[in-house]
Amino acid sequence: MPINVTSPGILTTIQDLGRPGYYHLGIPMGGAMDRLALIAANLLVGNPEGAAGLEAVFMGPDLEFTEDATVAVTGAHLPPLLNGVEQPCWTAFDVRSGDRLGFDFLKSGARAYIAVSGGIVTPLALGSRSTYAIGALGGYEGRALAPGDTLPIGKTKASGRAGLSVPRALRRAPGPAGELRVLPGLYWNRITETSQRAFFEDTWKVANEADRMGYRFQGGRTMEFVERQQPFGAGSDPSNITDACYPYGSVQVPSGTEPIILHRDAVSGGGYFMIGTVISADMDLIGQLQPNMETRFVEVDMEAALGARADRHAILGSLREALT
Amino acid sequence: MTCRYTFGGDEHLFVEVDEAMSLEAFFVSLAITNILRDAKVEGVTEVCPANASFQIKFDPDRIHPTRLLGMVKEIEADASRTDSRLDTRIIEIPVYYQDPWTHGTLMRFRERHQDPGSTDIEFASRINGFEGVDDFVAAHSGAPWFVSMVGFVSGLPFLYQMVDRARQIEVPKYLRPRTDTPKLTVGYGGCFSCIYSVRGAGGYQMFGITPMPIYDPEQQVSYLKDFMVFFRPGDIVKWSPMDREAYDQTLEAVTNGQFEPRVRRVTFDLDEFNADIDRTNARLMEVLYAD
Incomplete structure (x- = not known):
């Protein structure tokens, strides 16, 4: 049962840890720009580290869930709103079928990572689900998300992870001096x-x-x-x-x-x-x-x-x- | 020719064979990168040949940068003793020069060009001393080209013409890059031709367009079903001028899955080439058009 994309935000793409091996043909590795943040989000919801999640730039998407799942948002401080109620970043929380996940305004950082238990399971392209928009490769039909897209979610056995949180010392972000x-x-x-x-x-x-x-x-x-x-x-x-x-x-x-x-x-x-x-x-x-x-x-x-x-x-x- | 070694951060070793472009430098780059790839060095994750240089991506957790540097220097010494022959493909690429699509695009970006009063190909003809565009096209599509690098974006080939330096065509890039280039534009910058594999930004002069897809992430095109990228470094290309009618027919054949590019196996010998360029190129044409 998929996730329905009501609004994609400014620019939201499916990313995993990339497709090494094709740079000599002009196809870059791609994948999450902030690798540690994606890995943390995946670990929070019980996914393999390299499962595909969403990378949202500056503004979050609006998503509608059609099955129960666990979600975590890491990276930029982009507070998730579950049916309008704010949830902590860097922390796993449960969503139910029919719930809507939106986002408040960006507080800091630039890219938030949204992991869903089971991961997003669009088709693999050269071994990865990462969106390489320039080459129309991977992700959702090779492009950023658009309203009306439906994201297939993989099966998962993980549960009971709600409330699990990344210790503050491990939330890496650029310092004020950048x-x-x-x-x-x-x-x-x-x-x-x-x-x-x-x-x-x-x-x-x-x-x-x-x-x-x-x-x-x-x-x-x-x-x-x-x-x-x-x-x-x-x-x-x-x-x-x-x-x-x-x-x-x-x-x-x-x-x-x-x-x-x-x-x-x-x-x-x-x-x-x-x-x-x-x-x-x-x-x-x-x-x-x-x-x-x-x-x-x-x-x-x-x-x-x-x-x-x-x-x-x-x-x-x-x-x-x-x-x- | 002695290579210059420098690290690109903690994950890349960048090796400049020569500052200037030449077939000799390209051959050294190709030879070393082929040996390296075949050697399957633990910790080396990608080997990328370029025109007169190459780059190795490595995992410093598995091989220390200093150790890798030593290994590649040894290979450089070995590579200079390898023979000058290359088994490769020769491919005919049809080109519709001065097509309406690149013409429309170049007119939109005239204010970014050195010579807004003429088209890209008129400008290139003039500054390279040709009588007219027809002579220029004859030179561009006469002698064959080496694919000396595949990259920039997905599957885009850089090509270097197999003629002596006096006959090399050279053009500057646009003053400011365009934000748009039609897919499959045949372009030119510095001493390199290219084919834009996808639509997008670009700074090369635009001469024409090929109906033959060279990158297909969907892998629907008949000859790209096995792999989505057509070109490999070391391929030899012959441009074949075509008119609008032939262009439309070829495009239709591509769409119907009936188009097969003309590709032949060939052995290229750099020493033979340097001894007699025109004779070597004539022999390559015989192989390409033997049937």
Whole structure:
């Protein structure tokens, strides 16, 4: 028995933990921008960590349930309203057939994750249910949800989880300073030392162009390039390179003005130089940045990046311990 | 040619074979990535070849970045000793140059173009020194092309023409990218041709359109039933100009499931190519059109 979508909010898509393995053909891994939040939501309702849930941006959907289920909302602070009554975030609660789930206004963060016991079981595409809208792949008919869609829900044996909650210390969110750790590299040496310092010194702001493909930032100083004869095939702008692969999290700066961090639905390659890459541990945080939020980039080396990765694994381990 | 190694965060090793595009750099990238993929290195999760570079995605919990770096450097040394031959496919791609759909789109975005007074293909012809568009089309569709990268978005091929550098066509990208490009547009930017696999934003000059789908997530198209993406790096492509009537007929055949692209197996030898480009290309055409 499915969930009926009365209203999709602004942009709500089905996401799981993605489809690795096709980036060399231009099909990105995709999946939840905030992986830890989706995993937490799934664990709360007794699902496997990688079950498909909903990723709602800035505003929640209106959903009508046609069977009993357990639900959890994590990630952004987007308070769920069950038949109009507010329910806590990061906490499992029961819904009955005929109940309506809506949402209050966004309090903080950018993306909320809604897990339903049994998971959403739309057809798999290349091994994943994640919506890759650019390629019309996965999710609900390859697109974001629309009014009238019906979401099939899988079978589950889990019950009695209502009230289970993620401990506050494990609810990871960007701090007020919005710091993102970056490992310099790739084409870092294309810009002058002054510009290298400026990138880390300046305070940047999230631009309006901030989506699953990438986040654009504004407000820092324009970068100066080290002079060179542009190589054959690269293009004439000093920010051009011979089209190459783009790492997930890589920071490209077209014309040296506005950095763009590529995210889960990244374009797999192109002709803009990149100055470094946001470390894997901080990718989740990007998805919770709102437009106009201040952001600082913090320089780290590989050792620090691996240390941060271990810290994130520790949070994941604690989540599993607390919720299973 | 010595590779430059750099890490893309804690999950990617990025390797630049050369700053400039060349068939030699592409072949090195292809050779190393093929060896790496076949080696099935524990912890390496994706191997992505590009035009003159490549990228390895890895799981640092399973292989330490420094260890991976050492392994790839060893493979680089081995790859330089591999032979210059490549067993691949040669494919004919029909193109309706100066079609009404890309023309309509390019007219909508004229203010983003270097030369609002002419069309993309007129501009490209002129700055590359051709007498007219017909000569330009003859050059673009004359010598074949290597698929040197598949990416950007779903299944989009970048193609590099198999001619010496003096004959390479070069064009700038749009001053500001368009927000729209028709699906299956044959585009051009820098020294690369491409086919837009899906509708969407784009900055390449638009020359025409092919009726032949190259990406089908539904997997309904007859020749995309096994896999939704048509191209692989290393494929060789020959553009074949067509008119409106042939375009409409082909489109109908695609819809009816009766269209099969002309694809032949071929062995390409880079040394043979460098010794005599035109003769090698003529031999490739013989293989493609043998029957």
